Amino acid sequence: MKAGVITFHSAHNFGASLQTWALQRVLKNNHIDAYVVNYHPPIIDDLYNPLKGKEGIRKRLAELKLKHDNPRSLQRFKNYTHFIQKQFDLVGDYTDYQELADASLDLDAYIVGSDQVWNSEHIGGFDPAYFLDFVNSGKIKISYAASIGKDYLLPIYHDRIRNSLKSFTSISVREKSAVKAVKELAGRPVDVVLDPTLLLPKEDYEVIKTVPSMKEKYIFVYMMEHNPEVIAFANRVSTATGLPIIQRRPGKLFRNEIGSCYTSAPGDFLGLIENAEYVITNSFHGTVFSIIYETPFVSMLHSNTGSRTVDLLASLELDSHLLYSKEEFKDFEQFKILEPEKLRKRILELREFSLSFLIDALNNNNIQTKVQCPTDISKMDCYGCRACKEICPVGAITMVPDKEGFMYPVADEKCINCGACSRACIRKHEHIISYEKSFPKVYCAINKEEEVRLGSSSGAIFPEAARYVIEEKKGAVVGVRYDEDMNAISDIAYTMEDVKPFLGSKYVKSDFEGMFPKIKKLLAEGRTVLYSGLPCECAGLRSYLKKDYENLFISEILCHASPSPKVYRQYIDYLNKKHGSKVTNLQFRNKSKGWLSTDASMVIEFASGKSITVNTRKNDYYRSFTKDYISRPCCSKCGFTHKNRVGDITMGDFWGIKDIDPSMYDNKGASLLLVNNERGEALWNGIKDNFRFKESNIRDAFRKNHKKPNPYKPERMEFFGRLDKEPIEQLLESCNDLKQ
Structure with missing residues (x-):
């Protein structure tokens, strides 16, 4: 291009x-x-x-x-x-x-x-x-x-x-x-x-940057407009520090001035900013490069265009570096970048979003285009939760995969523009739980039955919740299993034997076509139902049902992101071909060598009886998932993170428990459980005797679990741009930084 x-x-x-x-x-x-x-x-x-x-x-x-x-x-x-x-x-x-x-x-x-x-x-x-x-x-x-x-x-x-x-x-x-x-x-x-x-990181500027020749330390004053306030303040700092001044304007302005860089080329300015002891500026880009080089600085606003500096510093949480007048200056702490690691992380997040906007725009806005459905949202906003499809009174909406393999709603000529789909859209109405005073309650939990725990991804809360609903409530459990072709599909279990295929993480977006109406029918019949799904799927179910059911328990999974079914399918087909036999089971996180991400194993079983075991973290498919290269676009705008919960309970791995409470760590799995409301507490009370557990708090719960959506990365667009153009195994391997 x-x-x-x-x-x-x-x-x-x-x-x-x-x-x-x-x-x-x-x-x-x-x-x-x-x-x-x-x-x-x-x-x-x-x-x-x-x-x-x-x-x-x-x-x-x-x-x-x-x-x-x-x-x-x-x-x-x-x-x-x-x-x-x-x-x-x-x-x-x-x-x-x-x-x-x-x-x-x-x-x-x-x-x-x-x-x-x-x-x-x-x-x-x-x-x-x-x-x-x-x-x-x-x-x-x-x-x-x-x-x-x-x-x-x-x-x-x-x-x-x-x-x-x-x-x-x-x-x-x-x-x-x-x-x-x-x-x-x-x-x-x-x-x-x-x-x-x-x-760009500062390293990219090395090709044009020049290093100033002077040996002595200095203050760099980059003043775009003549401003007596800047001059007076710079003289004050120079006197206090004993440091001379280099400035950009043609005539001498400061008492202790050793030079002007009026004739300097752009690369010279980079070196002057990087090597300065302090930068005093009323220039937007003087501020920008002080940030890039992490040089101590203050910004005194330009009279006409100061808003851009204010916006920039606010977005980077560096407002303290603004100096509206010289009288506001109290001490030299105002110059210092106090948390450089935090700043770098924030810049990286904004950089990834900005690069994603630019690259997607050059690709004609694949993710910014609106879905073909009267919800009036973009593909970037669409969770694919199916609430709009299932609630349509005339059946005008179908879910159609795009070139990345994700499902999006498409309305046909039967659409009567009744607005039902828009009202059901969880991007507009998220169904976030409003916490009552005593909630959420946070626990670290470990199933007392070690065999059960080893068969689950974390501390094995879900098997006990399923047993409670099926055996004590005579109800049904909705979860995700593999079909005969290893596609991840949503299904209903009425026995504990039927629940077994639900156990273990499946790192791919599942197909839950038609599941919401089936759940509604069971609830209407008076059956107790435990629904387990991703937060967006749980929100979609709540939206579809329109009302609360006392016989429904919603258990949401603490989600990283939702991977592409198309990429997963191509990976499975590659394994089938490479090993000359169909994959019959895939354990993404087998605990035979440990629960931690560095220890967990991926075990792949084949119809031939063959089985292979690899380190999960280093697996090409899993690595692309954790690096957010194959996630659904909306995951970078997810509204269901941190305390924004939709389930009665929220389950996930209690990452970081080894350091938070070593007594709850044995490298065999520990669950994070958020009890979000009274119904969730009733479910927990029905199963908690089967667990060794300790109460925790939100801060520790999210010390290692992400608090906000993962950024939308340019590498993701590159990945999907290459998909279908080269063998999936080569594409996945090229994105695995642990093999490079």
């Missing part, structure tokens, strides 16, 4: 150059042929070109005069011009919009952003180039981290902007404060993503 970026690449300032360089680099890192559309109108160029309006001999004479009168201005101009020509893969050369429109560029995708490309003050009102009006129909049009520099768009341009945004395939902005204004005109979702410079 060939993609072109249009932005303020020709602006001779540190931020404009590096955000362009970073976006081009990110695209290339993701196997995109990236170009910078060389659109440089006079309104941008004339701000920086000391030879503007001069041609031929007049330009040469002007250059000689400038070399004598103001050599630093000429040197700065040449340094930036050299950087632009060397570092950007430029396409075309256009100084006005009509030239660009007439060029008929032949690229597959066009990206506008980042920088303040939608700030009317910077582009002379409305410039259709920065709204991609020159792009031919049918091409992908994306705004990536476009900025308006404030929280509004001038009303005089609303109609033109609204019309331009209609043809965009994806829209994102850099600042949260811009979302409302852009969304109102676009009439569609607008995402907030990172500035391109934050999409």
Whole structure:
């Protein structure tokens, strides 16, 4: 794919150059042929070109005069011009919009952003180039981290902007404060993503960074506009520390100043920031690179565009680095990045989301498209819970797999637009339990029967809950088993012998077609039912039933994510072929060598009688699952994490119990149990005598279990882009970092 970026690449300032360089680099890192559309109108160029309006001999004479009168201005101009020509893969050369429109560029995708490309003050009102009006129909049009520099768009341009945004395939902005204004005109979702410079780790900048030559320690003051507050504060810090100042403006401004980097190229700024003892800045990108290099800094806001710095620091929980006036400064702790590990983790999360937005946009929004059902949600939002399908009064909805193998609702011509599916949609109505005062109750539990525990994934709560419902309540249990072809399917058990296939984790999204109506029928007949499923499936059941049933126990599994049935199916078919016999059973977490993830084994049994055992953690399929490469898209937006529970009880592994309470650890499995309401407590009271258990708390319960959705990773899109194009075993192995 060939993609072109249009932005303020020709602006001779540190931020404009590096955000362009970073976006081009990110695209290339993701196997995109990236170009910078060389659109440089006079309104941008004339701000920086000391030879503007001069041609031929007049330009040469002007250059000689400038070399004598103001050599630093000429040197700065040449340094930036050299950087632009060397570092950007430029396409075309256009100084006005009509030239660009007439060029008929032949690229597959066009990206506008980042920088303040939608700030009317910077582009002379409305410039259709920065709204991609020159792009031919049918091409992908994306705004990536476009900025308006404030929280509004001038009303005089609303109609033109609204019309331009209609043809965009994806829209994102850099600042949260811009979302409302852009969304109102676009009439569609607008995402907030990172500035391109934050999409790269500092190591990527090594190819352009230069190290400053001075040996002494210094304070770096990066001041975009002349601000007496910044000058006074920097002088105060210099006096307090005894450190001299290096700054970016052409004239001397500070009492203890040892140099100006006015003529420095973009790579020079990186080195100056990285090696500074302190950075004082009112520049957005001065702030960004202080964060990237983890250099102690404070940000004093720019008078016109400070909101973007405020939004950035808020998103990274670095608000304490903001200094609204010099009087607010109390001590040097305000400069320090106090929790660098936490900061790196937060940047990584935002980076993964932003990269996912960009790569998905370039792939024509596979996950951002809406489901073909009146629920009016995107594929990214759809859990595939089937509530909409099962509740449809005219049977107009079927579940259809997409190219990744996940089921999505599709409505046909029988649809009467009654709204039942929308009302049932668990993305809109999640059915989260509202905890009463004494709940949740948290336990670590271990089944007293070791043989039963070894046959289950964790501490074996589910077998006892099933026994209680079947033998004491004469009820039925709904769980997941393998069919004769090793597909994971939902089924109903009426005996404990029928329950056995439900035991053990099955790391694939199961097929529970038609199960909700069967459960409703059993409940209506007065049968007690224990339903075990993923949280989204439990929410789907509650939504479908519409009312509470006293004879229903809902047990949700503490879920990591929901893997693709298509990937699983291809993996099973590969095993069948490789070993010349059908797989008849697959234990993902056999405990014969231990319960911990480093010890558990995957045991694969075949019809021939053959059995193979491998380390689960190092298995190619399992590794792709734990790395979130094969998960359903909605798992990255899951609403059922941490204390957002939908089951009467919640069961999972009590990861971390070895350190939290060694007395409850023997490497044979320990369960985390959340009792979420009185019905869950009634179920627990009916089985707790079969367990050795201790009360715990939410904090310890989620010390090792994830508290929020796993991020949507660019590697996931690469995985599914390669699926069906190469053998599944090669694809899975290439994604296993433990084998590399």
